[in-house]
Amino acid sequence: MNASFSTPTTLSPIIQPIPNRNNRFATTVPSCTASTFDPSSQISNNNHSPPLPNNIKDEARRHPAAAHDFTAKYVPFNAGFDSAESYSLDEIVYRSRSGGLLDVQHDMDALRRFDGAYWRSLFDSRVGKTTWPYGSGVWSKKEWVLPEIDPDDIVSAFEGNSNLFWAERFGKQFVGMKDLWVKHCGISHTGSFKDLGMTVLVSQVNRLRRLNRPLVGVGCASTGDTSAALSAYCASAGIPSIVFLPADKISTAQLIQPVSNGALVLSINTDFDGCMKLIREITAELPIYLANSLNSLRIEGQKTAAIEILQQFNWEVPDWVIVPGGNLGNIYAFYKGFKMCRDLGLVEKIPRLVCAQAANANPLYLYYKNGWKEFKAVKATSTFASAIQIGDPVSIDRAVHALKNSDGIVEEATEDELMDAMVQADSTGMFICPHTGVALTALIKLRKNGVIGPSERVVVVSTAHGLKFTQSKIDYHSGAIPGMGRFANPPVSVKADFGSVMDVLKDFLLSKSPKYK
Numbered sequence: 001m002n003a004s005f006s007t008p009t010t011l012s013p014i015i016q017p018i019p020n021r022n023n024r025f026a027t028t029v030p031s032c033t034a035s036t037f038d039p040s041s042q043i044s045n046n047n048h049s050p051p052l053p054n055n056i057k058d059e060a061r062r063h064p065a066a067a068h069d070f071t072a073k074y075v076p077f078n079a080g081f082d083s084a085e086s087y088s089l090d091e092i093v094y095r096s097r098s099g100g101l102l103d104v105q106h107d108m109d110a111l112r113r114f115d116g117a118y119w120r121s122l123f124d125s126r127v128g129k130t131t132w133p134y135g136s137g138v139w140s141k142k143e144w145v146l147p148e149i150d151p152d153d154i155v156s157a158f159e160g161n162s163n164l165f166w167a168e169r170f171g172k173q174f175v176g177m178k179d180l181w182v183k184h185c186g187i188s189h190t191g192s193f194k195d196l197g198m199t200v201l202v203s204q205v206n207r208l209r210r211l212n213r214p215l216v217g218v219g220c221a222s223t224g225d226t227s228a229a230l231s232a233y234c235a236s237a238g239i240p241s242i243v244f245l246p247a248d249k250i251s252t253a254q255l256i257q258p259v260s261n262g263a264l265v266l267s268i269n270t271d272f273d274g275c276m277k278l279i280r281e282i283t284a285e286l287p288i289y290l291a292n293s294l295n296s297l298r299i300e301g302q303k304t305a306a307i308e309i310l311q312q313f314n315w316e317v318p319d320w321v322i323v324p325g326g327n328l329g330n331i332y333a334f335y336k337g338f339k340m341c342r343d344l345g346l347v348e349k350i351p352r353l354v355c356a357q358a359a360n361a362n363p364l365y366l367y368y369k370n371g372w373k374e375f376k377a378v379k380a381t382s383t384f385a386s387a388i389q390i391g392d393p394v395s396i397d398r399a400v401h402a403l404k405n406s407d408g409i410v411e412e413a414t415e416d417e418l419m420d421a422m423v424q425a426d427s428t429g430m431f432i433c434p435h436t437g438v439a440l441t442a443l444i445k446l447r448k449n450g451v452i453g454p455s456e457r458v459v460v461v462s463t464a465h466g467l468k469f470t471q472s473k474i475d476y477h478s479g480a481i482p483g484m485g486r487f488a489n490p491p492v493s494v495k496a497d498f499g500s501v502m503d504v505l506k507d508f509l510l511s512k513s514p515k516y517k
């Protein structure tokens with residue numbers, strides 16, 4: 001069973017009085033004009049079927065939403081609203097003057113002119129439509145993402161709006177829970193949550209190129225998912241992309257994605273951390289824009305997954321959200337999405353966050369365990385959760401902030417644990433990636449030690465599609481991994497005759513139902 005978005009079944013609730021920006025109630029919803037933009041006017045657009053446009057971008061041009069009050073800028077990470085240091089989003093800047101991280105800061109006073117009920121209705125009204133660009137789960141929250149970008153500059157595959165799966169059987173059978181959910185961010189255009197951030201980053205690059213900023217291409221270091229998303233969105237916009245991949249450390253399915261999308265693919269004889277160091281040096285020298293989550297534009301898109309979860313629960317807040325962590329941008333993105341919803345009155349609290357790491361790549365876990373006393377990067381070793389084989393995460397400060405401010409926890413998963421959890425989840429009808437296995441292991445451990453109660457509502461974030469990681473599943477089920485395979489379900493070779501097939505089937509049926517004779 002999937003939770004559905006709370007799209008109203010009739011239009012009346014969303015054209016009922018909605019506070020306008022003067023906090024008065026409009027009895028009829030004003031229509032959108034070029035000179036004044038009121039997002040409520042977009043709600044009214046759902047009231048009748050418009051004539052069919054030539055295409056959805058033409059239609060968007062006929063309803064321009066250019067003049068508006070919402071703005072955003074870069075500030076040093078964790079700076080207050082009075083920060084003396086800030087940068088326009090049209091500048092090419094990744095680091096603060098002191099060398100720290102940046103954050104996209106929204107004009108919260110402008111957003112606050114609309115109350116929580118208003119934003120909930122607006123976001124709900126956009127789900128499941130093809131209206132450009134709001135049909136995207138990311139751009140349906142445009143005012144909170146990149147408020148000033150022209151819809152014409154947006155590069156979108158209508159990403160987001162991923163399903164929130166009620167993990168009924170896994171919950172009951174493996175963790176004794178009835179309110180367990182999996183947010184399938186990997187069921188997406190390029191098969192991972194990276195699409196959510198990349199649509200934002202590549203759209204802004206598209207705008208910067210139109211503004212004649214000196215940008216020839218976009219580049220990233222990757223363990224396979226960022227490169228897939230970057231190359232797809234760039235290819236869609238006709239922008240050159242360059243990806244730095246650690247040689248022999250990503251899956252074949254992930255490697256063929258940027259190859260297919262026409263990226264320049266550099267296979268480099270180092271690990272992800274080595275590739276990350278190189279791309280940072282290169283982008284400081286050449287007109288190549290940096291697309292890793294060090295670039296805070298990515299976080300703006302990724303945070304919409306948190307908003308979506310609340311929306312899918314009809315704006316009820318789950319008790320826990322568990323996210324697998326590597327370079328650590330995503331755990332902060334979830335925190336930021338939840339926090340904005342609380343600060344703008346859509347909900348009253350935020351969930352507790354859990355970041356789950358592979359034991360072979362666990363610098364955040366070690367930091368947490370030593371009471372946040374001293375952070376040390378580690379040399380990450382090989383893990384089946386290959387996309388999080390990262391020892392020196394660029395967003396460490398963001399992750400610590402997210403966890404400290406959400407009463408968060410960090411857990412880890414050994415190779416055995418993460419693969420068993422993945423295989424068990426698959427046996428209940430999912431087909432998840434090993435990173436989701438890491439997150440499920442964290443859940444199993446937190447249930448065992450009683451930190452998470454049996455009736456709490458928990459969301460496990462699934463970050464990539466299992467089809468990208470079939471080799472690890474094949475190895476597990478075929479017994480090719482020494483010491484692993486407790487829950488293996490290998491294919492049965494059987495002779496092509498009736499008797500042999502009957503023998504196998506009788507054994508199978510007996511094992512399922514002892515009453516069968």
Ligand SMILES: Cc1ncc(COP(=O)(O)O)c(C=O)c1O
Nearest residue numbers: 325326327328329330387463464
């Ligand atoms: C499939 C998958 N899961 C989880 C992560 C971790 O996300 P983050 O790097 O934002 O912590 C990544 C990438 O790092 C990933 O590709």
Ligand SMILES: N[C@@H](CCOP(=O)(O)O)C(=O)O
Nearest residue numbers: 222223224225226292293327
């Ligand atoms: N798993 C990532 C690692 C890089 O993370 P990013 O979010 O900083 O780009 C990948 O797929 O490359």
